[in-house]
Amino acid sequence: MPEHDVLIIGAGLAGQRAALAAAREGVSVAIMSKVxxxxxxxxxxxxxxxxxxxxxxxxxxHAYDTVKGSDYLGDQDAIEIMCREAPGEVMHLEHIGVxxxxxxxxxxxxxxxxxxxxxxxxxxxxxxxxxxxxxxxEQLMKHSSTVERFEEWFTTSLLRNDDGHCTGVVARDIRSGxxxxxxxxxxxxxxxxxxxxxxxxxxxxxxxxxxxxxxxxAGAPLMxxxxxxxxxxxxxDQGFLITEGARGEGAHLLNxxxxxxxxxxxxxxxxxxxxxxVSRAEQTEIDEGRGVGPxxxxxxxxxxxxxxxxxxxxLREIVNIGRDFAGxxxxxxxxxxxxxxxxxxxxxxxxxxxxxPIPGLYAAGEVACVSVHGGNRLGANSLLDTLIFGRxxxxxxxxxxxxxxxxxxxxxxxxxxxxxxxxxxxxxxxxRRISEIKEELGETMNRYCAVFRDEAGLSQALxxxxxxxxxxxxxxxxxxxxxxxxxxxxxIELGYxxxxxxxxxxxxxxxxxxxxxxxxxxxxxxxxxEWLKHIDINLDAExxxxxxSYSPVTIxxxxxxxxxx
Amino acid sequence: MSEFTLRLxxxxxxxxxxxxxxxxxxxxxxxxxxxxxxxxxxxxxxGSIGIRCSCRAAICGSCGVRINGQPGLACHTHxxxxxxxxKDNLITVEPMGNMPVIKDLIVDMDTVHWKKVQxxxxxxxxxxxxxxxxxxxxxxxxxxxxxxxACIQCGACVSDCLAMEVDPEFTGPAxxxxxxxxxxxxxxxxxxERLRSLAEDPHGMYTCTHCxxxxxxxxxxxNPMGQIMRLRRIAGSDHHIEDRNNGYRHEHAFVExxxxxxxxxxxxxxxxxYGGKFHPRAVPELIASMPVAIRGMLRGKITLRKALLHPHxxxxxxxxxxxxxxxxxxxxELNLYVSGTDxxxxxxxxxxxxxxxxxxx
Numbered sequence: 001m002p003e004h005d006v007l008i009i010g011a012g013l014a015g016q017r018a019a020l021a022a023a024r025e026g027v028s029v030a031i032m033s034k035v036x037x038x039x040x041x042x043x044x045x046x047x048x049x050x051x052x053x054x055x056x057x058x059x060x061x062h063a064y065d066t067v068k069g070s071d072y073l074g075d076q077d078a079i080e081i082m083c084r085e086a087p088g089e090v091m092h093l094e095h096i097g098v099x100x101x102x103x104x105x106x107x108x109x110x111x112x113x114x115x116x117x118x119x120x121x122x123x124x125x126x127x128x129x130x131x132x133x134x135x136x137x138e139q140l141m142k143h144s145s146t147v148e149r150f151e152e153w154f155t156t157s158l159l160r161n162d163d164g165h166c167t168g169v170v171a172r173d174i175r176s177g178x179x180x181x182x183x184x185x186x187x188x189x190x191x192x193x194x195x196x197x198x199x200x201x202x203x204x205x206x207x208x209x210x211x212x213x214x215x216x217x218a219g220a221p222l223m224x225x226x227x228x229x230x231x232x233x234x235x236x237d238q239g240f241l242i243t244e245g246a247r248g249e250g251a252h253l254l255n256x257x258x259x260x261x262x263x264x265x266x267x268x269x270x271x272x273x274x275x276x277x278v279s280r281a282e283q284t285e286i287d288e289g290r291g292v293g294p295x296x297x298x299x300x301x302x303x304x305x306x307x308x309x310x311x312x313x314x315l316r317e318i319v320n321i322g323r324d325f326a327g328x329x330x331x332x333x334x335x336x337x338x339x340x341x342x343x344x345x346x347x348x349x350x351x352x353x354x355x356x357p358i359p360g361l362y363a364a365g366e367v368a369c370v371s372v373h374g375g376n377r378l379g380a381n382s383l384l385d386t387l388i389f390g391r392x393x394x395x396x397x398x399x400x401x402x403x404x405x406x407x408x409x410x411x412x413x414x415x416x417x418x419x420x421x422x423x424x425x426x427x428x429x430x431x432r433r434i435s436e437i438k439e440e441l442g443e444t445m446n447r448y449c450a451v452f453r454d455e456a457g458l459s460q461a462l463x464x465x466x467x468x469x470x471x472x473x474x475x476x477x478x479x480x481x482x483x484x485x486x487x488x489x490x491x492i493e494l495g496y497x498x499x500x501x502x503x504x505x506x507x508x509x510x511x512x513x514x515x516x517x518x519x520x521x522x523x524x525x526x527x528x529x530e531w532l533k534h535i536d537i538n539l540d541a542e543x544x545x546x547x548x549s550y551s552p553v554t555i556x557x558x559x560x561x562x563x564x565x
Numbered sequence: 566m567s568e569f570t571l572r573l574x575x576x577x578x579x580x581x582x583x584x585x586x587x588x589x590x591x592x593x594x595x596x597x598x599x600x601x602x603x604x605x606x607x608x609x610x611x612g613s614i615g616i617r618c619s620c621r622a623a624i625c626g627s628c629g630v631r632i633n634g635q636p637g638l639a640c641h642t643h644x645x646x647x648x649x650x651x652k653d654n655l656i657t658v659e660p661m662g663n664m665p666v667i668k669d670l671i672v673d674m675d676t677v678h679w680k681k682v683q684x685x686x687x688x689x690x691x692x693x694x695x696x697x698x699x700x701x702x703x704x705x706x707x708x709x710x711x712x713x714x715a716c717i718q719c720g721a722c723v724s725d726c727l728a729m730e731v732d733p734e735f736t737g738p739a740x741x742x743x744x745x746x747x748x749x750x751x752x753x754x755x756x757x758e759r760l761r762s763l764a765e766d767p768h769g770m771y772t773c774t775h776c777x778x779x780x781x782x783x784x785x786x787x788n789p790m791g792q793i794m795r796l797r798r799i800a801g802s803d804h805h806i807e808d809r810n811n812g813y814r815h816e817h818a819f820v821e822x823x824x825x826x827x828x829x830x831x832x833x834x835x836x837x838x839y840g841g842k843f844h845p846r847a848v849p850e851l852i853a854s855m856p857v858a859i860r861g862m863l864r865g866k867i868t869l870r871k872a873l874l875h876p877h878x879x880x881x882x883x884x885x886x887x888x889x890x891x892x893x894x895x896x897x898e899l900n901l902y903v904s905g906t907d908x909x910x911x912x913x914x915x916x917x918x919x920x921x922x923x924x925x926x
Binding site: 324 | 578611
């Protein structure tokens with residue numbers, strides 16, 4: 001039975017950063033992921049990372065932009081920490097090898113990004129997430145004697161002792177099918193969001209809300225779950241991401257009349273308003289009949305206004321995506337895009353050190369809600385969030401481990417989880433197929449819990465999700481094997497997604513106002529008097545139903561004001 | 566919607582049975598990917614089909630397979646393209662080569678690919694002192710290493726590396742491209758040590774046979790073979806590293822031979838490659854090549870006249886070429902990563918002839 005001081009679940013940017021930070025404190029560290037670390041979805045982050053590094057920038061400006069971007073729902077103490085520590089963190093990444101793009105003087109080059117008052121986004125072409133993830137993995141290879149890696153292990157539950165402390169996890173070795181209990185003094189979940197609850201989504205197939213559901217089931221609250229970001233520029237068919245870097249480099253959005261319609265919604269920032277604003281403006285154009293492409297379901301993104309060499313050098317990945325997945329040469333003609341599900345601002349509620357209300361349990365990255373993004377995340381703040389709070393969680397989890405004895409865990413959960421998997425494998429084959437249930441979930445969420453929402457639609461969505469939860473318990477699988485049984489993992493992931501989706505819908509129903517990514521057509525105004533607060537969703541242990549409570553928003557120096565771009 | 570038939574190579578390690586073929590007919594738009602086809606088959610017909618996958622957009626590197634014999638990403642190959650390459654109207658999908666199969670389309674990358682990556686010291690050994698802010702480095706140098714940074718570690722190049730088939734210990738295209746990412750990085754302090762160890766390793770960078778398989782296989786235009794050639798050039802030109810295959814001396818002998826003779830004088834080339842006719846290293850090589858030389862004489866390919874009385878003079882034009890190349894202050898590396906020019910968007914670009922005429926005037 002493996003024992004570690006700090007155990008990290010998830011090996012994207014937040015998880016790897018946490019592991020390296022914890023190892024630096026001298027404690028024993030393990031990092032576990034259901035995929036090889038470089039497959040983690042951080043790899044898909046394209047545009048860059050924000051930090052107030054240039055001489056004419058200031059972290060307060062970055063913090064203000066972030067607060068305004070969050071529609072004042074972000075906690076300002078956490079935002080201050082993130083923005084103040086950003087330049088140091090980016091320099092650290094530069095020193096360990098990230099190949100950031102340079103300017104003519106050899107310094108880090110900065111590109112403009114949505115919702116930012118100055119160019120402050122450092123980048124590696126449009127593969128910033130990939131470059132950073134691979135460089136952190138280089139560091140894991142370097143520190144392989146101090147950070148033990150469990151690659152392709154799937155977590156089935158969090159362990160809690162009688163005092164309610166988190167004492168480790170139960171996991172399955174995907175390759176052998178063996179179940180194992182991992183004991184740890186501190187556990188950090190860094191498993192990312194839950195984009196796969198939506199169809200389509202920019203997120204990979206592995207992004208199934210594992211950590212959110214695991215923590216929620218273990219009794220941790222989920223916060224800001226109604227805040228689901230729709231990225232303004234996704235391919236119409238497959239939903240693939242076209243980086244905000246394109247607009248940062250100067251690309252225009254055009255409707256069927258060839259009009260730069262952002263002039264109406266955001267006369268100052270135009271295409272570089274924050275994402276919720278741009279996505280709503282696009283959806284309005286589409287809904288009012290000014291969309292382009294088949295069925296008028298898209299909007300033109302015109303990158304031809306960017307010099308071709310610059311596009312080939314700095315937006316190389318989307319040149320490939322355009323060519324390979326849409327048959328379009330983006331340097332020569334506009335590409336058709338639309339808003340698509342991209343990011344969960346909400347997640348497991350933590351403080352600024354990554355602590356959840358469960359002692360010994362930490363969270364960082366998209367799975368967590370500190371909350372630095374509030375109602376809407378600014379582009380290029382997510383990579384920053386993963387690194388700053390990944391590092392802080394790693395350091396604080398290590399400090400806790402230094403003051404804690406190795407917990408003694410009973411193997412009851414191990415036996416329960418093994419039995420749970422056996423039961424899934426032994427299910428009769430008369431239930432619905434997992435793929436069918438997942439598809440219905442994704443379409444429902446994308447229809448009722450998207451850019452525009454209302455009471456009737458959300459109630460409908462809740463009804464569907466509750467029914468699907470029931471159907472999922474009987475869903476049939478085909479694979480009876482133990483080696484790489486991805487079918488049985490799919491059944492468990494479906495449960496994770498449904499729990500997470502239910503929390504999203506319940507929170508969206510609860511918030512009777514429009515703020516950030518939550519736009520209620522039946523409550524179209526922001527209502528600070530009643531709703532300048534976080535919504536927390538807890539799982540009621542008795543009824544196994546979500547319950548709603550509230551927590552205050554921390555305001556330090558920026559009072560809510562009208563939000564205009 | 567069109568119908569496509571996928572022919573998947575399946576293997577269940579628990580069954581005790583050998584691999585077998587499994588066919589499924591799926592329905593999708595022709596420009597959708599082979600991965601989407603496989604996922605439809607898995608979703609609708611058989612949940613036990615094993616394949617690693619996540620992003621569906623050629624960035625996570627999970628779904629490396631062979632499609633109709635060609636290595637690549639399943640998500641990066643359109644169904645209609647795959648069908649066009651097929652001889653039997655089926656889209657055949659198999660696991661990658663050079664790595665053991667775990668189940669169906671899933672291979673063991675750890676014991677082959679990742680082990681090789683680990684062998685090239687795959688982390689930055691940064692120059693000291695570490696600056697307070699960023700290292701100040703050439704803009705172009707960072708764009709240049711970003712090409713090898715763009716590698717997503719999918720293993721497609723490893724799958725069909727011919728040199729690795731012959732020598733399984735060969736470091737291989739992906740790991741060597743990773744090595745270039747540090748050798749080409751001006752922030753790294755140990756370029757020479759890295760190159761020396763790649764040169765001294767009998768399965769290192771000189772094992773590549775230049776077959777271009779990896780260049781074709783790579784879905785991200787990393788051009789692994791090109792990176793290997795650049796490692797070799799930098800090792801030879803910048804660090805004068807003599808490799809165990811004698812490639813370094815051979816290259817120099819070749820260049821000097823042309824400079825001296827104008828046309829290649831083959832009889833001199835062999836001894837020159839070993840340091841000259843009278844160098845102790847050359848003697849056993851010359852003796853060993855006697856049978857070839859004798860056969861050549863018997864067939865009239867070598868004559869004593871040609872061998873001994875070859876004219877030793879290079880033309881003026883040839884010397885001018887040498888002078889021009891050698892007068893360049895910096896070695897010109899062909900970086901195909903970024904193509905096109907700023908002028909591409911200009912409404913009235915300057916005609917290339919004019920630009921050239923101006924440049925040479």
